Amino acid sequence: MTYKVGILGATGAVGQEIIRLLHERQFPFSELKLLASSRSAGKVQSYGDQSWTIEETKEDSFKELDICIFSAGGSQSEMYAPVAQKHGCIVIDNSSAFRMDPNVPLVIPEINPKAALGHKGIIANPNCSTAITLMGLYPLHKMFGLKTVIASTYQAVSGSGAEALQELKDQLNAWSNGQTIEKNVYPHQIAFNVIPHVDRFDSEGHTREELKLLNESRKILQLDDLAVACTCVRVPVFRAHSISVTASFENEIDMVSARKAIQDFPNVELVDDPDNLKYPMPINYSEVVPCAVGRMRKTNVIKNGLSLWITGDQLWKGAALNAIQIAELLHEEGAIR
Ligand SMILES: NC(=O)c1ccc[n+]([C@@H]2O[C@H](COP(=O)([O-])OP(=O)(O)OC[C@H]3O[C@@H](n4cnc5c(N)ncnc54)[C@H](OP(=O)(O)O)[C@@H]3O)[C@@H](O)[C@H]2O)c1
Structure with a gap:
C-alpha cells in the first residue's frame, strides 16, 4: 500500500x-x-x-x-x-x-x-519539550508512578523555526566581525545569552509553553492529578532541547531498576557516566532518533525524588x-x- x-x-x-x-x-x-x-x-x-x-x-x-x-x-x-x-x-x-x-x-x-x-x-x-521530557519520564513512571515534575528547559533556537536559527547565526557572525547585533525574532539578543521566556505570558506569569508541559503530560499519561512546575528557557543552541527534571514518585526509587527502565525503553538511551564525563548533550543528540537520559540521582528535597537530565532533537522527536x-x-x- x-x-x-x-x-x-x-x-x-x-x-x-x-x-x-x-x-x-x-x-x-x-x-x-x-x-x-x-x-x-x-x-x-x-x-x-x-x-x-x-x-x-x-x-x-x-x-x-x-x-x-x-x-x-x-x-x-x-x-x-x-x-x-x-x-x-x-x-x-x-x-x-x-x-x-x-x-x-x-x-x-x-x-x-x-x-x-x-x-x-x-x-x-x-509540544517539543513535552515529547522529549516524557520520553525520559515515562519509563520511570511505569515503574514508580509519577506524581510531581519540577523542570527547567534549555530550548534550542530551531524550536522557534527557520528564522530564529538564522538569527542566531547572524548574531554570531556580527559579533565575530565586530558589527552591530540585530534582533528580530526574540525580544533580546540570543547569542551569548539565555532568555527565560518561551511563548506568551499569562496573567499569572506562566508562559504558554510552560503550561503545555502540565496539560499535555496529563493528557498523554492520563494522569489528571500530575503536578508540574516548569520554567522554559531559550538558549543559544542550534538544535536539540534539554530538560532538567526533578520528579517525585509514588514508590521509593531503586536506582538499579530506574536505570534499567531507561535502558529497556525504545528510542531512549542512558548516558550516565559522570566519572568519564558522559551525560547527554544537544550536540550529540541532534539528527538522531533516540532521546537520552543522564545525571540520574536520588534527591531528598521531595519524597521518592529523582533528578535527571533529558536531551532530544526537538525537530525530530519533538x-x-x-x-x-x-x-x-x-x-x-x-x-x-
Ligand atoms: N521548530 C520546532 O522544533 C517545532 C517543534 C514542534 C512543533 N513545531 C510547530 O511546527 C510548526 C512549524 O514550525 P517551524 O519551526 O517549522 O516554523 P518555520 O520554520 O517558521 O516554518 C513555517 C512554515 O509554515 C509555512 N506557512 C506560514 N504561513 C503560511 C500560510 N499562510 N499558508 C501556508 N503555509 C504557511 C511557511 O511557509 P513559507 O516559507 O511560505 O512562509 C513555512 O513552511 C509550528 O506550529 C510550530 O509550533 C515546531
Missing part, C-alpha cells in the same frame, strides 16, 4: 526534516505534495535526484491526499485541518491548535500508540520524527484509507 502524502509548511524548519525523514525512513508514499504560503509558491524543493514545486495552500489542496503532516503554525492548522478532514485526508498536526481537544488524540508512539487509532481525522503531535512515527503506526495498522 502506498499513499498520497502532503506536507503543509514544507519550507519550514520542521517541514524540511519531514521531507528528509519520509525518504530516509522509506515511508511508502506514491506522491508527495509540498504546501506552503504564497511567498514560497513556485520555488523548487529537491531531495536526492527528485524535485517538487512548492504549491500555495488552498482549500482544494487536500482533495487527493491520504495523509498530510501540518507544520505551518496554529492558525493554518485551524483553517485547513477541518477542510482536509472533510476530504478524508488524515491530518497529523504539529501545532498546538488541537492538542487539548478531547476529540483529538495526542500521541507519542512509544507511550500511547493505541490513542492514535481512535482518531476522527486529526491526530496531534505534542516534531517531524514523532509525526512520521504516527503515520508509520497508522500504516502498520492498515488505518490509512
